Amino acid sequence: MSALTWLTASNSISLAAFLASYFILQFAWGAYLPWSKRPRGLPIFAMMAAIYWVFFAAALFWGERRIFAGHFVPVGEEFVTQAILMALLGVACLWAGMRIPLPAPNLRHLPDLDERASSSWAYLRAVLLVTTAIGLYPPAVYWLGTGGRNIMTILVTTIPTVAFLILLRKRWLGAASPVDDVLLIVIALVHLVGGLASGWLGTIVSFGLTLAAFYVVIYGKVPWTAIVLTIAAIFFLQVGKNEFRAIYWNTDASGDTLERAKFWLDASASHWMDSLQAGGQTKSGDLASSTVERASLLAQVAHVLELTPSQVPYQEGQTYSYLAVTLIPRFLWPDKPSVSQANRYYQVAYGLTDQRNLDSVSIAVGSMAEGYINFGWIGVIGIMTGIGVILRIYESLSTADQSNTLVLAILVALVPQWLNVESQLGQYIAGIVQQILLTFFVFLPITRRKMMRVPFKVQHVMPARVRHATSL
Numbered sequence: 001m002s003a004l005t006w007l008t009a010s011n012s013i014s015l016a017a018f019l020a021s022y023f024i025l026q027f028a029w030g031a032y033l034p035w036s037k038r039p040r041g042l043p044i045f046a047m048m049a050a051i052y053w054v055f056f057a058a059a060l061f062w063g064e065r066r067i068f069a070g071h072f073v074p075v076g077e078e079f080v081t082q083a084i085l086m087a088l089l090g091v092a093c094l095w096a097g098m099r100i101p102l103p104a105p106n107l108r109h110l111p112d113l114d115e116r117a118s119s120s121w122a123y124l125r126a127v128l129l130v131t132t133a134i135g136l137y138p139p140a141v142y143w144l145g146t147g148g149r150n151i152m153t154i155l156v157t158t159i160p161t162v163a164f165l166i167l168l169r170k171r172w173l174g175a176a177s178p179v180d181d182v183l184l185i186v187i188a189l190v191h192l193v194g195g196l197a198s199g200w201l202g203t204i205v206s207f208g209l210t211l212a213a214f215y216v217v218i219y220g221k222v223p224w225t226a227i228v229l230t231i232a233a234i235f236f237l238q239v240g241k242n243e244f245r246a247i248y249w250n251t252d253a254s255g256d257t258l259e260r261a262k263f264w265l266d267a268s269a270s271h272w273m274d275s276l277q278a279g280g281q282t283k284s285g286d287l288a289s290s291t292v293e294r295a296s297l298l299a300q301v302a303h304v305l306e307l308t309p310s311q312v313p314y315q316e317g318q319t320y321s322y323l324a325v326t327l328i329p330r331f332l333w334p335d336k337p338s339v340s341q342a343n344r345y346y347q348v349a350y351g352l353t354d355q356r357n358l359d360s361v362s363i364a365v366g367s368m369a370e371g372y373i374n375f376g377w378i379g380v381i382g383i384m385t386g387i388g389v390i391l392r393i394y395e396s397l398s399t400a401d402q403s404n405t406l407v408l409a410i411l412v413a414l415v416p417q418w419l420n421v422e423s424q425l426g427q428y429i430a431g432i433v434q435q436i437l438l439t440f441f442v443f444l445p446i447t448r449r450k451m452m453r454v455p456f457k458v459q460h461v462m463p464a465r466v467r468h469a470t471s472l
Contacts, residue, residue, distance in 0.1 A: 031043060052091050056296075131155055169405060312373075317374050343424060347361065
């Protein structure tokens with residue numbers, strides 16, 4: 001695959017950069033192969049290595065060598081090579097962190113869904129419907145004020161996802177009612193159409209990633225067809241996104257949900273048809289390249305390497321202030337540092353955004369590059385190894401006791417967060433802690449301690465192939 005990407009590359013690539021991209025891919029493949037022979041839980045390191053390949057190696061071969069900082073600024077080729085080498089170092093440190101031996105997690109005392117009680121399922125369905133409905137009204141994230149925005153965001157994203165997964169597991173185990181089947185279909189369509197109507201491609205991608213990860217956990221195999229179709233959908237929709245936002249975000253244009261979703265689909269189809277008719281393969285390649293640019297950190301990290309520390313001094317930990325106070329509610333500390341403080345510093349210091357535009361633009365460079373901004377190459381090693389340790393705990397939890405339905409659903413719902421390598425550390429780690437705590441709180445009325453819980457009997461209704469999959 002690496003040889004094919006080099007042959008089809010639109011950029012000149014140094015041997016060192018090519019080898020770095022090759023070894024990142026080998027990390028991913030080398031982790032996936034053993035897992036595929038004895039699938040259990042999620043192949044989390046293989047997924048992380050693959051996503052770093054996408055965000056760095058794909059742009060190495062087909063992305064542009066420039067960054068927008070008020071105007072387009074070219075990035076030196078030597079810094080591009082350093083950026084892909086940093087990605088290789090980061091993946092290697094993730095691997096090292098995940099190899100640190102830790103005691104096996106004990107989920108025995110964690111609460112789990114009380115699946116025996118019909119009231120539990122009624123509560124879960126109500127939570128799914130209410131939080132999904134609230135999520136269709138964008139201003140709802142400010143119902144608790146600016147300080148409660150994070151709480152409302154979790155309520156309309158993570159909570160309905162966890163409820164959906166719990167109900168979906170019941171369906172896959174053959175115990176769902178016809179009402180549950182209808183509810184699952186309706187909610188899935190709401191996610192799809194609502195994502196299109198909002199103008200956020202990430203909403204659709206996150207939902208698709210979560211479903212794919214849950215399928216992997218339950219059945220022990222990767223849904224390659226669904227993944228390929230999702231990637232194709234991303235390439236298709238990306239080209240119409242700017243036109244959608246220009247109409248529905250930057251003007252007073254209005255429209256119902258279906259009308260807005262249809263506009264995005266029509267705009268994307270029009271761009272692809274025009275490219276195929278007018279420019280053939282070259283024009284289509286340009287559209288595909290623009291999609292690659294949207295999933296790239298290569299030029300941004302190269303820009304950081306070029307300016308640090310020659311023009312921007314090392315920050316020595318200043319961008320991590322939010323991590324120390326993340327669990328303190330903002331109503332108790334109105335002047336608490338913002339989770340976006342690190343992003344804001346990066347945008348201004350590296351010339352990406354004017355100070356006056358910070359409220360309308362948010363750009364992140366990822367936890368790995370943030371480590372370099374603070375402590376240089378030592379920061380990259382320390383931060384990425386630390387994230388590897390956390391991922392080791394996460395991986396262990398996903399394989400330790402899959403009979404805990406609530407914990408399993410929460411862990412899978414966090415997959416898009418882990419794969420969002422663009423986030424800087426405050427958003428990456430602190431956001432996960434908040435999601436876990438609030439989710440447990442919402443489902444507390446229908447949970448019991450697992451050690452006191454009578455297991456939910458589904459053997460008599462579970463298909464044999466599913467019983468086999470869940471025993472892996």
